[in-house]
Amino acid sequence: MKKIYMDHAATTPLDPEIFKEIMPYYTEVFGNANSQHLFGRESVVVVDRARDIVAKCLGAKANEIYFTSGGTESDNWAIRGVARAYAHKGKHLIISAIEHPAMLTTAKELIKEGFEVTFAEVDEYGFVDLEKLKKAIRKDTTFIGIMYANNEIGTIQPIAEISKIAQEHGIVFFTDAVQAAGVLNIDVKNPKVDMLSLSGHKFYGPKGVGVLYIRSGLRIDKILTGGHQERAMRGGTTNVPGVLGLALALEKAIKHLDENNKYVTALRDHFIHRVQTEIPHVILNGHPTNRLPANANFAFRFIEGESLLFSLDMHGIAISSGSACSSGSLEPSHVLLAIGLPEGTAHGSLRFSFGKHNTMEEVDYTVDRLKEIIVRLRDLSPIFPKTEKNVVFDKKAN
């Protein structure tokens, strides 16, 4: 059976070149970067190198880069750390309604701890409503957290405008760039962000390692207390091969950003075109053009997404319903509900996220299987209109 991976928004394979490069730091150069002896010093050099690379990639200074265990820790640290550090000034936070669970769940925890949170609304495409955002700002608002680009529907937020609003009100602005890093040109000075999170395994780097950029001078509490690692801001032995792998992967992704994006955009657009012209009753979720190049998210009406997901899985095609982080829950995606999809339509939505190793043949194979499966599942579906013929259409010559 073919194995086709189209779930790159969930994770990507580690680049073999980078794997090769970081291997010695598991076995030979293994010192604890916090140790004072020769072995420790050998590792410090590697961590410093990684920090410099990441800083350069983001337009930041090396001392503004903090290594973490991944996107979730970075997000947790950003919102919790600022909420606590500014609690004496105010206890109101704003995040978008379509943030990753790493933000949403933490925000809900903070509510239990006595903070107030406004979940900023988005429009039908998933863009944060700037007017509503402005109206949500209060005297005691200390934090705005809006993701750079959404993990489920790929919508890219107007970060420059949001940054301006936050600056005008003197509010700390954090952006979760886990899906955007290595894909979009990011410069933390333009548009200016106070904090930004990213995760290594989304751009062919290793899993279990992430970054939180914290603008120098920003006040933030630590949440992982322990030793003096990361300039005493984040305890825990540094994952030396991990941070190097993240840095090299980010550098490589940015170096090849245009060609990678061009390639996956072509795959994605071909996929969207074929699905829209050959399968009736589909809805492209998110914005038609202002979306991450690798992302396609479709609602297939009259079908429940999981049955479609497993049917594709049986053909070796890996995709995702909503996001991997919320799969297994019976609730439809909070993102799709926030953009106004009825629950039923949200249940029938799937995310396809392409990567640099996918081919046009794989895309065609996927669409062909998708068409067969959709006819089968609609035949099974009591809500498919009886007045209509359950058909799909032939591929048109391009």
Added chain:
Amino acid sequence: MLYTEKVMEAFQNPKNVGDMEDYDGMGQTGSEACGDIMQVFIKVENDRIVDAKFKTYGCAAAIASSSTATELIKGMTVEEALQVTNKRVIEILGGLPPQKVHCSVLAEETIKAAIEDYIQKRDKK
């Protein structure tokens, strides 16, 4: 989340799929908002279920449960079929993940609704 091979087999090759024009009883449960809708049709002769069909909008577990439940009640008397529980469906499927147990409950409810529909119509005659 992992499904048993039996669930995947019943999902991939479900039995008794379709509508029934001249049914004696029909049951429907669930809602699109919840992500599951099941329809079961039964044909009854002398209080014995001689045929059953279903249509299901839902996850793999919902489709597998519908197939299994309709397969179970075929050949049973209506009294026997009313004793069929979701536990029996789960047993035949070799287990269901905890968050999918409700699919088997829905299957039980839908066959019961179809039988009750039949009984009501029968008793009116």
